[in-house]
Amino acid sequence: MKKVFIDTLGCQMNKSDTERMLGMLLRLGYEETKNDSEADLLMINTCSIRQLSEDKAFSQIGTWGQWKRQGKNIKIGFCGCVAQQKANEIFKRANYVDFVLGTHNIYKLPDIIKLVEQGQKVCECTETNDVNVDNTGEFDIVRVKSTNAWIPITEGCNNFCTYCIVPYTRGRERSHSPESIINEVKKALADGFREITLLGQNVDSYGKDFKDRHYRLVDLLRELNAIEGNFRIRFVTSYPTDITEELIDTVVESDKVCEYFHIPMQSGSSEVLKKMNRRYDRETYAKIVKHIREKVPDVTITSDFIAGFPGETEEQFQETLTAIDEFELDYSNVAAYSPREKTVAAKWTDKFIPDDIKQERFQRLNEKVKENCLKSNQKYLGRTMEVLIENYYEHKGEMINTGKTRNNKTVHIACNRDLTGQFVMAKITGIKTWYIRGELVDNSI
Ligand code: SF4
Missing domain, CATH: 3.40.50.12160 (Methylthiotransferase, N-terminal domain)
Known part of the structure; x- marks a missing residue:
């Protein structure tokens, strides 16, 4: 072979x-x-x-x-x-x-x-307007061994943020058919996956390209939520202004849909956001996040930021640091700006930030993310939370089960039994920057 x-x-x-x-x-x-x-x-x-x-x-x-x-x-x-x-x-x-x-x-x-x-x-390498591969059952997907199955629901993006290569490499936005997604979800559940993450560059736009029907992310979430069985549903990535009231309500009302939103902000400065061609300003982002927090108990909101976008001043960078604090972002991915061929911002060479300043901002941004991550984890000390165990391994002589809460917090539980794939209840007893420690309360869910 x-x-x-x-x-x-x-x-x-x-x-x-x-x-x-x-x-x-x-x-x-x-x-x-x-x-x-x-x-x-x-x-x-x-x-x-x-x-x-x-x-x-x-x-x-x-x-x-x-x-x-x-x-x-x-x-x-x-x-x-x-x-x-x-x-x-x-x-x-x-x-x-x-x-x-x-x-x-x-x-x-x-x-x-x-x-x-x-x-x-x-x-x-020809461009097409079709979805790449709908799972029509013609082949088996070889998934990485895990409890979570990633299922693409949209491909490409229409947003053309000035720094981003995705619209050039992945093309315009195309949605997979609900039938193929539901088939794929059912297959993954039958194969033992306990968590489904719906994937797209801009997942909230799902279905906007359908010509023959009105069917959006909320419809898909409701339909998936009605499938029998004990499993969780997540969706990433959200574009701030595409998050609708109906979507927030659907998260609240659907027991399998987790309290987690990944909403890239990219910069805390409205002026930089404009240059990035993001369709919101600082205030709009603030309102969306505040509103989600009011409606969805214990929600985790994570984000992405770029340090050193062309022309970014120290004051504008400071606005990014204050945004992370002010909006209590639980975690953020950060990256130093990297010019990409074909993108608009890559042509602004006279505005490029010197590498040393870019790296220094990147470090400060990382420190801020770390600080806030710890703060966010502290909220859960003493609480009892549901954890889906993903992994079991030995660490410094101790056997550890690691898993995720519904709101995407990583929990380490010391226990001599491999509980991978099980939902357990854990009492949170210790807080670290990137994870929390829990004690097993009951594994009989
Ligand atoms: S950053 Fe996201 S929303 Fe903007 S063009 Fe890239 S994929 Fe699309």
């Missing part, structure tokens, strides 16, 4: 694409290996959100190219966002690559592999 190794970089959407590609390859008779040196087919699923990630991809395939030059009989595939963006250019930079496969065409993988096995070089 031939073996395939796939290295996946970047976001959850890429990981989800890899799960689909593996499913197709298994159908073709391949077997997955985690060891690249024993693979016949080596693929990299690339990310282009930052230069660092792109550089990492080329460095990785460089090693594989060397193996090929040394006479190893392998095929190399370059896939994902960088592939979509650079297409045939990849062959010029790395002539040992056998195929280039963009994000819009992963459903063509089986045909591509057949041509590559016959010795052809293939590049498939």
